[in-house]
Amino acid sequence: MAAKYVYFFGNGKAEGRAEMKNLLGGKGANLAEMTSIGLPVPAGFTITTEVCTEFYKNDRNYPAGLKEEVAKNLSQVEELMGKRFGDPKNPLLVSVRSGARASMPGMMDTILNLGLNDTTVQGIIEQSQDERFAYDAYRRFVQMYSDVVMGMDKDELEHLLEKKKEERGVRLDTELTAADWKELVGKFKTKIKDVLGQDFPEDPQAQLWGAIGAVFGSWMNQRAITYRKLNGIPADWGTAVNVQSMVFGNMGNDCATGVAFTRDPSTGENYFYGEYLINAQGEDVVAGIRTPQPINKANGDSGLPSMEETMPDCYKQLADIRSILEKHYKDMQDIEFTIEKGKLYMLQTRNGKRTAKAAIKVAVDMVREGLIDEKTAVLRVAPSQLDQLLHPSLDPKAQKKVIAKGLPASPGAASGEVVFTADEAEAAAKLGLKVILVRVETSPEDIHGMHAAQGILTARGGMTSHAAVVARGMGKCCVAGCGDIKVDYAAGQFVANNGQVLKKGDVITLDGSTGEVMLGAVPTVAPQMTGDFATLMEWVDTFRKLKVRTNADTPKDAKTAREFGAEGIGLCRTEHMFFDADRIAAVREMILSDDVEGRQKALAKILPMQKGDFLGLFREMKGLPVTIRLLDPPLHEFLPQEDKDIEELAKTMGVTPKTLKNKVEYLHEFNPMLGHRGCRLGLTFPEIYDMQVQAIMEAACELVKNEGYDIVPEIMIPLVAVDKELKTLRDNAIRVCDEVIGRYGVKVEYLIGTMIELPRAALTADEIAREAEFFSFGTNDLTQTTFGLSRDDAGKFLPFYVESGLLEDDPFVSLDQNGVGQLVKIAREKGRATRPNIKLGICGEHGGDPSSVIFCHKIGLDYVSCSPFRVPIARLAAAHAVLAE
């Protein structure tokens, strides 16, 4: 059977269907579908994507028989429309549009009014009885065609048009007359001949094949190739070409054009949402030169007459189509229509883009309306979208004055007075003031200030800088790496690129979802997980298999996460507890001690406080699993680095500044990320981990004994590279645990496991699993070591990497499945080979990234753990992972 290259649609009959997107492209398939279900679609035909593939396979030659098929289909259109292509009296004009499977920037979009030349324009004048309309259409065609098909610099013709307006002393295109346009058409053609050395084609057939060739040619232009590369679209998908008879919304006041959504794409509310313009072309709606009018009163009263009022018949017909389309597609549709002389035509339908809020409402409503099932509803909401709903956000109606822009490091919005140190932030918070902490960059010493602040603004650091990571963990808004500002601590101010100077105490607002920094307090609205959102999440939980835990260091974090559905704590970072004002002194005393006894004395002071921390966490989690990571950061993070601060602290601690300074210098590291931290601390200073394990087990035993809890603490040893490290520390921990359990005389189980965050740990997971009851993949550090990339330093080149396509994604945001993912898989296989029931989870930032969550499901991990505010996102992604199987 010879291949079929062209699919006809028109007059209620179409050779294509909605399901044939691969062959006909999205636009062509939907035009065919609408035609088939009886909607008024201007007749036309679609040249298939296979032609595109053949075209490139055969050295840019069309397959044999295509010309004949196109000619045949064009005849059919002529017949249906009662017009003929190139006819001087009653010419058929067509549009030519590309249409790939997925919308693809960089490709040729649209050529309208094709078929016009000096002869046929006369026919249009005759038919429309509107010379100005006809020449306006003609000149638009010449501009578009010369630009897109012939490669003419469009400014050249635009320049002629501007000159003409100057000459005529007018400002708007609409003020030009038929004669003006006619004259310009001539000038345009002369200019084209001058510049390109070739005539503008008069022959409509030449025009048509020129346009078709341009669509296919644009499939291989540089922008399209780059876009496909970045988005993993194979080159052999190809594009289709849609040739459709023109209808005009600008032939008089009984004409109109409009766009509409079958529901409100912003809120999801179930009313017919849209706007239209009388006597206008589609371009005009988009260009925004005239204010469009609402299609009905449900869209609010703009003071302008609605379509329902001005064109009641057409409106009724459109409203019926809305209902037909929703029942047919079972999803909210985004449609384009044109009314030519009182007759409605549908030019496009596709699934409408929507906000997260609308996505949820539409999905839940449609289940209630019986249009879709719960599974479909869950798949209708993109996990990444949820982020919009989980943080306070700027009131969209508010005015704002943006003074700088940085990275959208942690979503949400917040206003407050500018402060420059963590201590100032804390002091101000105690006075009930709201502050924004502004730093060049943050360090663990600033944690208390970050807690106290409403939001954090840093001049340096990337999406996964300390500020960004901690802020996301806290669910606190953060704009990071804002190179637009210069922070001057000495002067107590920062200067924005626009010269604006902000002093301590000045109020600013941050939008962590856009990276914008605004002057003054911009009003915000708070997040909620109720109503439809809650309903959808219930359905989500019936599908997913992966458990979702949270990274939480405080009972407050834990509570938030539980409200968002967390099923345990996957990572409690004990070091954050060390920075609390009431214990940092003891921590520093410990660090300054030169012997075990001194350290133990200081640790004894911390013990009751750590125990208190764990009591709080265990109570909040009510028996859900809690994984506690023993001390991880290098000790120098607990000491000040600047001379001034060292002197101050020395005074407080009653040691000489020199002693303190020597210690700081001794502890200095060239690469702290790869330094004396994690289990290396636990091995060289075993008393630290002993204290922490004691605090964990005493808290657990106390709750089991006195409050009847059922708790199985999970003790996690960080930064293991070698099995013997874990063996030694596990033996130590068991000794302490058993001592505590014996002392309390209760039965408490506990698990001891490790982070897999170094390549060597993953590669030797078979050996390490002998000593570990669980693995938690610390994919932040694993990404840093696998790439040899410091997340705190990557800001200088990583954005360039992503923009230029060297990397598809920031590997600190979305797990690098190809590289880091290999190590996760190796560790899973080797770990399970040694210990088949080993519990496997992930606790890096990736635990809240949808594609990473799906990866974790696919490779069979037991859980992911993420920031409290990303728990719903992870839950939804985990459900998607199952439903996609």
Added chain:
Amino acid sequence: MAAKYVYFFGNGKAEGRAEMKNLLGGKGANLAEMTSIGLPVPAGFTITTEVCTEFYKNDRNYPAGLKEEVAKNLSQVEELMGKRFGDPKNPLLVSVRSGARASMPGMMDTILNLGLNDTTVQGIIEQSQDERFAYDAYRRFVQMYSDVVMGMDKDELEHLLEKKKEERGVRLDTELTAADWKELVGKFKTKIKDVLGQDFPEDPQAQLWGAIGAVFGSWMNQRAITYRKLNGIPADWGTAVNVQSMVFGNMGNDCATGVAFTRDPSTGENYFYGEYLINAQGEDVVAGIRTPQPINKANGDSGLPSMEETMPDCYKQLADIRSILEKHYKDMQDIEFTIEKGKLYMLQTRNGKRTAKAAIKVAVDMVREGLIDEKTAVLRVAPSQLDQLLHPSLDPKAQKKVIAKGLPASPGAASGEVVFTADEAEAAAKLGLKVILVRVETSPEDIHGMHAAQGILTARGGMTSHAAVVARGMGKCCVAGCGDIKVDYAAGQFVANNGQVLKKGDVITLDGSTGEVMLGAVPTVAPQMTGDFATLMEWVDTFRKLKVRTNADTPKDAKTAREFGAEGIGLCRTEHMFFDADRIAAVREMILSDDVEGRQKALAKILPMQKGDFLGLFREMKGLPVTIRLLDPPLHEFLPQEDKDIEELAKTMGVTPKTLKNKVEYLHEFNPMLGHRGCRLGLTFPEIYDMQVQAIMEAACELVKNEGYDIVPEIMIPLVAVDKELKTLRDNAIRVCDEVIGRYGVKVEYLIGTMIELPRAALTADEIAREAEFFSFGTNDLTQTTFGLSRDDAGKFLPFYVESGLLEDDPFVSLDQNGVGQLVKIAREKGRATRPNIKLGICGEHGGDPSSVIFCHKIGLDYVSCSPFRVPIARLAAAHAVLAE
């Protein structure tokens, strides 16, 4: 067949053989062998290592039948010796010794004189006619046995002995009489009973089984377990027990004892080397209480009569045995002998330990003598030993006053005046002074000073710190991480732990092979690769398959390496060239430029100098392959960090200190190892790599065109993590190469490849190999990232790791085959899958480590590359790898 547990030897017949080391242990096997070949060995028997294994398998019970076998063998000994165990008149005394396959510290060594009690001592008196001898032997036995078998604190008895000497007013044991010893034996036994609550065993059978049990028990003591763990010796090897009739060298002046080597173990010279003591036991020779006498005049004239003179018959017999043993074992032997009443007995023979120099001379001589073949000769020299020969070393005869000890970071020895800055070092060197550069730690800025200095001493940093690595690369002596000294730049001095203050200008000597720092100038001797060494290395090259290249940055390094047999340059680090005084200004100008044009202008100044570098290298290497790595370190390494230095430089460069300081701050990195370096620089500042590639290719083309060279430069791109990085940079490099080649109008081939030094590169080597003609494993950085371990910071815990057995070796010294090695293997497999003929080498520090070289051979790499001074070591290790197959 029932197992045989005991092997007899005596009177020219033995059940064992030298080859039965696994079953009989080293000592037992050689005693049997010596017996068989007719040497006079006191009769005895060996209880096999299998008994040890059975003993532990059966809950510390001996296998059935052992007692009977021992009894039977003991009777045979009695019969041969004409004495009986426990006989009151003519008692047989025995020694009991452990003997594992390999000599193993921590195990029970020896019990002598076993069989003595209050009755048998009378028999010994009768036989020896020497009461003092008999009681001395008795008390020695009680001391040894109570300590080793019964667990008595030996100080308790030692204390009684001291008291006795005080009481008798004497200083030496030899001054005590028979009566004193007799009295002490009684007191010893009473004390033992008091302390342990049990009697000292009188029954010789009980003594014997007590001693046998102690030997087997010591196999599982903590020290032995730890030693086995560290040395990878399996617990089930077990130890043998040797029971042998005693002979006495201390029964009068016709008795003697001695140790000897069949050749000089220090020089390898072929004469009979050894010493002896008349009327003495083996212990006395070791204890050094009396000065031993030479066995012949060839050992030099000590003024004491030689054995050749005093006991000519025994000497002749011993000299004959020497010759028999060498012919039999075909290796230099280390022997122990005893002469009892004019009769010679052999107590031990084993292959003698020797210096590198001796190892080579003995091996080469034995080939000439027809004793061994060349293959055996090559295997006789341990690659790691060669290090001794490849650096200037301290004159062993010189006096030295050690004031501090650090890590033996780069071997060799050097003396010079203390200086504290690189500039001082350079200035002094220009004046012809020899200096030792003393720094807290070094950085790339110090390179010129390190070049200028004779040696480097740092207070901080490990075996692979900057100082250590660079010094090894330069073949320059270095003591690193010397915590014993406090450097005070401000005061221009350092203070040693012993309080000694060293000022600028004071002379010290470093021994980089021991880590010692000495006062004043200690004389040294220079290395040579001539004579026997050269002969051996010729044989080496006939066996090895792995090529050996060198890491060299300068023509001088390259020359040294070629003299040591390097077959190319595997790593030329171009950044070291950037620090030269005449170009650092242009480098800094480049860094301070804010735009491409500024950078290009500065780079244009560097171009001719870089080209000069490569001309020099290519000429020196005469067409051998040269791999040049493009710029790798982060740019901040080229700028000063201290305020004072910044201000100074700003003045020189004509910019404001603020501008410079801002740039320094902007370039600051938290983890420079994981920062903006390597190909990340090449991608963000392509003009830098373009300049370097141009310099390489212009140099190559010029030599090909004008001097007829045949050069295939290998351009190496560092720190690749992602295939697209390499693709982009390779495309750039090809463009530049082809431009230069076209300009010169010559035909020059070139290769472009990459370092594999990040886990991600290894894991995705299949993708990366598409763009790489060679891989060079940068195992330094690969180790850092795989372990998550900064070599500059690891000094605080890595020594603890190695000492405590958490790690078997420092992974920066010996390649971690289990972890990092897996990545190397993965990369090899994936790389070859994509490009079967891809060239594979290694250029980390491990390229000069013997076990790492053997690993590289095993997994099929093409070459290793190492410091010039380690080239012979790598060559020898590569030969061993082949011969071990």
